[in-house]
Amino acid sequence: MNLSEAPVNKKLKIESIESGIDIRRKLTSVGIHYGDFVLKLNHAKWGPVLLCNLSSGSAKLALGRGLADQILVGYEA
Secondary structure, X not given: OEHHHOOOOOEEEEEEEOOOHHHHHHHHHOOOOOOXXXXXXXXXXXXXXXXXXXXXXXXXXXXXXXXXXXXXXXXXX
């Protein structure tokens, strides 16, 4: 499932980023990497997706819906 459809307050693992190299570089620069565990903080139909990267302990991060649709996540096993 993609990040924008994922449930709120569940530990999620980033399984893949379905975008171009420039977007992957931008995500890496803000602390989002393949294999990281993230926590989605909101569930609104419009506006940005708020998340916290649990792997790096970073602060809250807001991603646009279009970008969140390109990040595929799964539940932690």
